[in-house]
Amino acid sequence: MAITLKINGKKETVTAAEGTPLLWVLRDHLGLTGAKFGCGVAQCGACTVHVDGAPIRSCITPHEDVEGSEVTTIESANGKVASAIRAAWEELAVPQCGYCQAGQIMSAINLLETNASPSDEDIDSAMDGNICRCATYVRIRKAIMDAAKTL
Amino acid sequence: MFMHLAKPIYQTPDSQIENTSLEIINVSRRGFVGGATGLTFTLALAACAPKKSESKSKSEAPLPDHSTVESGPLVLISIAADGRTQITNPRSEMGQQVITAVAQMIADELDVEWDKLVIEQAVGDSKYGDQNTDGSTSIRNHINRFRMAGALMRHMLTQAAANEWGVDISECSSKLGTIEHSSGKILTYGDVAKAASKLDVPAEASVTLKRRDQWRYIGKDKPSFTIPDIIHGKGTFGIDVRVPDMVYAVIARPPTVFGKIKTLDDTAALAVPGVTKVMKLPDLQGEVAAFQPLGGVAVIATDTWAAIKGREALNVTWDAGSNANYDSDLYGQELRATARKPGEVKRNRGDVDSAMETAAKKVTADYYAPHLSQAPMEPPAATARWTGDKIECWACTQNPQAARTTVASLCGIPEENVTINVTLLGGGFGRKSKPDYVAEAALIAREVGAPVKVTWTREDDVRHGYFHSVSAQRMEAGLNEDGLPVAVLHRTVFPSINSTFGAADQGSDFELSLGATDSPWNVPNMRVEVGKAEAHIRIGWLRSVANVYHAFAQQSFAAELAHAAGKDQKDYLLDLIGPDREIDLSKDGVIYPNYGASIEEHPLDTARLKSVLDKAASMAKWGRDVPKGHGLGISVHRSFLSYVATAIEVAVDSDGNITFPGVWVAVDAGTVVNPANTKVQMEGGTLYGLSNALYGEITAKDGAVVQGNFPAWRVMRLSEAPHNLEVHIMESDAPPGGVGEPGTPPAAPALANAIFAATGQRLRTLPLLGQKNRLTMAGEG
Ligand code: FES
Ligand code: FES
Numbered sequence: 001m002a003i004t005l006k007i008n009g010k011k012e013t014v015t016a017a018e019g020t021p022l023l024w025v026l027r028d029h030l031g032l033t034g035a036k037f038g039c040g041v042a043q044c045g046a047c048t049v050h051v052d053g054a055p056i057r058s059c060i061t062p063h064e065d066v067e068g069s070e071v072t073t074i075e076s077a078n079g080k081v082a083s084a085i086r087a088a089w090e091e092l093a094v095p096q097c098g099y100c101q102a103g104q105i106m107s108a109i110n111l112l113e114t115n116a117s118p119s120d121e122d123i124d125s126a127m128d129g130n131i132c133r134c135a136t137y138v139r140i141r142k143a144i145m146d147a148a149k150t151l
Numbered sequence: 152m153f154m155h156l157a158k159p160i161y162q163t164p165d166s167q168i169e170n171t172s173l174e175i176i177n178v179s180r181r182g183f184v185g186g187a188t189g190l191t192f193t194l195a196l197a198a199c200a201p202k203k204s205e206s207k208s209k210s211e212a213p214l215p216d217h218s219t220v221e222s223g224p225l226v227l228i229s230i231a232a233d234g235r236t237q238i239t240n241p242r243s244e245m246g247q248q249v250i251t252a253v254a255q256m257i258a259d260e261l262d263v264e265w266d267k268l269v270i271e272q273a274v275g276d277s278k279y280g281d282q283n284t285d286g287s288t289s290i291r292n293h294i295n296r297f298r299m300a301g302a303l304m305r306h307m308l309t310q311a312a313a314n315e316w317g318v319d320i321s322e323c324s325s326k327l328g329t330i331e332h333s334s335g336k337i338l339t340y341g342d343v344a345k346a347a348s349k350l351d352v353p354a355e356a357s358v359t360l361k362r363r364d365q366w367r368y369i370g371k372d373k374p375s376f377t378i379p380d381i382i383h384g385k386g387t388f389g390i391d392v393r394v395p396d397m398v399y400a401v402i403a404r405p406p407t408v409f410g411k412i413k414t415l416d417d418t419a420a421l422a423v424p425g426v427t428k429v430m431k432l433p434d435l436q437g438e439v440a441a442f443q444p445l446g447g448v449a450v451i452a453t454d455t456w457a458a459i460k461g462r463e464a465l466n467v468t469w470d471a472g473s474n475a476n477y478d479s480d481l482y483g484q485e486l487r488a489t490a491r492k493p494g495e496v497k498r499n500r501g502d503v504d505s506a507m508e509t510a511a512k513k514v515t516a517d518y519y520a521p522h523l524s525q526a527p528m529e530p531p532a533a534t535a536r537w538t539g540d541k542i543e544c545w546a547c548t549q550n551p552q553a554a555r556t557t558v559a560s561l562c563g564i565p566e567e568n569v570t571i572n573v574t575l576l577g578g579g580f581g582r583k584s585k586p587d588y589v590a591e592a593a594l595i596a597r598e599v600g601a602p603v604k605v606t607w608t609r610e611d612d613v614r615h616g617y618f619h620s621v622s623a624q625r626m627e628a629g630l631n632e633d634g635l636p637v638a639v640l641h642r643t644v645f646p647s648i649n650s651t652f653g654a655a656d657q658g659s660d661f662e663l664s665l666g667a668t669d670s671p672w673n674v675p676n677m678r679v680e681v682g683k684a685e686a687h688i689r690i691g692w693l694r695s696v697a698n699v700y701h702a703f704a705q706q707s708f709a710a711e712l713a714h715a716a717g718k719d720q721k722d723y724l725l726d727l728i729g730p731d732r733e734i735d736l737s738k739d740g741v742i743y744p745n746y747g748a749s750i751e752e753h754p755l756d757t758a759r760l761k762s763v764l765d766k767a768a769s770m771a772k773w774g775r776d777v778p779k780g781h782g783l784g785i786s787v788h789r790s791f792l793s794y795v796a797t798a799i800e801v802a803v804d805s806d807g808n809i810t811f812p813g814v815w816v817a818v819d820a821g822t823v824v825n826p827a828n829t830k831v832q833m834e835g836g837t838l839y840g841l842s843n844a845l846y847g848e849i850t851a852k853d854g855a856v857v858q859g860n861f862p863a864w865r866v867m868r869l870s871e872a873p874h875n876l877e878v879h880i881m882e883s884d885a886p887p888g889g890v891g892e893p894g895t896p897p898a899a900p901a902l903a904n905a906i907f908a909a910t911g912q913r914l915r916t917l918p919l920l921g922q923k924n925r926l927t928m929a930g931e932g
Binding site (some may be wrong): 017096 | 244245247248301374377378379380381382383384385386387388389391393397423424425454455456457459460526527528529530574575577578579580607608609827828831834835837838839841860861862866867868869870872873874876
């Protein structure tokens with residue numbers, strides 16, 4: 001059944017089976033491959049996108065559930081916080097392979113948008129759902145702190 | 152929207168190349184040649200054979216997919232008329248920043264501006280020499296030929312300018328993309344590129360490589376080529392590849408290796424919306440798995456999700472086959488029992504048995520480490536498209552040449568008909584050296600008649616991998632009155648990686664050389680033995696390979712001996728290593744591949760080992776008092792020609808939870824191409840080791856792997872990572888060692904030693920937080 005979604009500010013009409021997670025609609029139907037598949041069961045955060053500004057795991061979110069909402073993916077996550085996060089990420093050379101980093105960045109943007117000066121504990125709880133097998137964790141923590149300082 | 156991998160994939164911001172083509176085939180030169188600038192020349196330098204010693208010892212390495220380094224591998228560099236310089240990177244990028252390192256090595260001698268560099272990714276082709284990106288080899292095995300290629304090219308550009316001016320080359324010199332004549336005349340590389348491309352490549356002897364103090368890029372913190380894309384969600388990984396009219400496949404594989412389909416009913420699967428086809432894959436052939444796909448049933452659909460749902464709806468039963476009874480618990484007990492019995496001697500010095508008899512004190516310990524999964528964040532994925540009898544594949548592969556030969560042989564076509572495009576890899580850690588998933592895509596695409604992407608789910612990755620070997624080890628030592636060992640026995644038992652490729656019933660000399668037969672201890676009587684162990688699942692490489700379990704046993708045991716002797720861990724370890732010297736293992740009858748390098752160039756140097764140990768200790772402020780529940784542990788290990796010491800302060804709370812007040816790493820990797828990235832690799836390697844040490848465990852029951860997704864297969868998360876992780880790189884002008892893997896081995900024993908210091912509990916079974924250990928606070932254990 002065709003439904004219309006609002007993705008990165010654009011209306012997109014997609015035809016996917018009912019219940020198809022947003023992740024696969026983004027990746028396979030719309031060619032937006034920034035959000036990644038890491039587990040499919042909301043355990044790793046690689047698929048994180050924003051729905052009406054809040055981070056969700058797109059791998060377990062049926063695409064029809066976000067009809068009428070604003071979906072933002074890494075490809076067009078913009079604004080002051082996003083820029084600060086990206087600048088800190090680049091400055092500290094956070095990504096290694098980079099595969100988890102779209103999810104990390106989307107989680108980190110939301111953290112700083114809702115909490116301008118997070119504590120270590122805030123960072124731990126906001127970022128714990130995002131696995132990084134390259135283990136960039138120490139730099140992620142520092143980059144979030146650095147980005148917060150520039151805001 | 153679609154892949155165009157053959158075009159330049161990374162370019163610095165100032166060197167935009169007008170590449171507007173979105174087609175897949177043959178775009179490589181179009182943007183480059185067809186732009187406003189016109190002239191270009193491509194130089195294939197075949198003159199740069201690796202040093203003899205390297206190719207000799209390389210061919211001795213027994214592992215089958217270490218392709219032999221041939222003479223004359225190509226280094227491809229193109230210079231456009233406007234000076235943009237395209238480097239074709241033959242190695243696989245998986246986060247180790249190899250693209251940047253290759254650019255540094257070539258551009259340094261070529262003497263070209265950094266922001267003129269453009270990177271193109273090579274396809275898999277033996278003309279590029281060794282492309283297998285494993286064993287931490289990209290720099291240590293290739294730095295000289297990359298530098299030489301840059302130098303030869305600079306020489307040719309200089310010669311072309313001299314010809315143009317009608318002067319002798321000795322009056323001309325290069326300066327960052329230009330050639331200057333002593334009169335002050337200047338030509339740019341772009342001006343003379345076309346003329347230079349017509350010259351013969353000079354003999355290597357006609358150029359002088361720069362002195363170390365003249366290096367512009369080597370040894371400097373040049374930034375990553377990939378990060379600017381990554382942070383915007385750009386950059387194409389294997390799983391991201393899209394080609395027109397493609398379909399999507401997932402595969403139900405036999406739960407056991409060499410299992411087969413018994414019955415298949417695909418009615419329900421075909422009724423799943425989006426599923427278009429269900430097909431059987433060929434069973435594993437012959438006696439060994441090697442790089443073959445595991446067989447099973449492929450479900451093809453219009454998107455990945457439909458394929459996954461279709462697979463769930465399959466009604467399939469399996470013949471478990473020859474590995475039906477594999478039970479990793481029982482098997483582990485067997486390994487432990489084997490480790491208690493004499494094995495085959497692989498190193499012998501003096502007479503261990505008689506020395507043991509006269510020792511003042513005897514210490515023994517049994518260590519165990521389970522199977523592990525590499526679990527790169529991006530699971531294996533590959534896309535294949537047939538055009539007639541030719542196939543093009545796109546894959547996140549560490550080993551594109553093995554992918555090419557595997558696809559060719561399984562499809563029965565000549566290698567020339569197979570193109571393997573290498574994408575970015577979302578981590579590899581050894582898993583992606585095996586191209587079974589590329590062959591799956593090729594076989595399915597042929598049957599389907601459309602381009603197919605095969606995606607492995609996380610469960611597929613964890614259950615159907617090439618697993619890090621399980622191991623049991625026995626350590627025995629006889630101590631003298633001073634508490635120092637007069638005799639040491641190290642017996643190691645593990646199924647070999649070689650079993651994946653041929654008959655092998657015990658660990659290979661190569662695997663034994665990774666931390667067992669190369670022990671640097673200064674003990675008069677020493678014996679290393681290997682025991683029998685057959686494999687029942689596919690065994691493969693994992694970051695730092697057998698060093699993981701060997702360093703765990705050896706460096707834990709060092710601390711145990713220190714404790715038995717009533718001495719400080721670090722001081723005792725220094726004593727064990729003994730005087731500064733280069734160890735000659737051949738005297739003890741060891742077959743020692745030395746990671747494919749010559750022992751003259753890369754001796755086993757105890758002074759370097761001790762100095763990283765001292766450094767890590769001083770970084771950790773070794774010897775200080777720590778709060779109750781805290782403990783300091785240390786270890787040191789040489790692997791992949793680099794020396795790494797790790798000191799850890801651990802805090803264990805009353806529930807047995809572990810945190811890390813600090814982790815300190817000192818590395819001597821010889822000459823370092825990119826210090827900033829070397830630190831990153833040490834951080835990543837250390838935490839990869841800690842994650843495995845704390846949580847990593849793959850078990851098997853009835854021949855099948857038990858774990859599937861996270862968190863059953865548990866990995867370190869951010870809240871579990873140290874807050875303070877410091878890395879120090881030792882100054883060294885020794886030839887480069889590896890950097891991607893050597894950070895991993897010392898992590899686990901340093902942690903076990905720290906836990907002992909904190910709690911008094913000696914944990915000899917990995918994972919440290921696994922069910923077989925019950926960690927408690929000091930005094931309660
Ligand atoms: S893929 Fe969605 S959380 Fe892992
Ligand atoms: S950067 Fe590789 S998984 Fe996070």
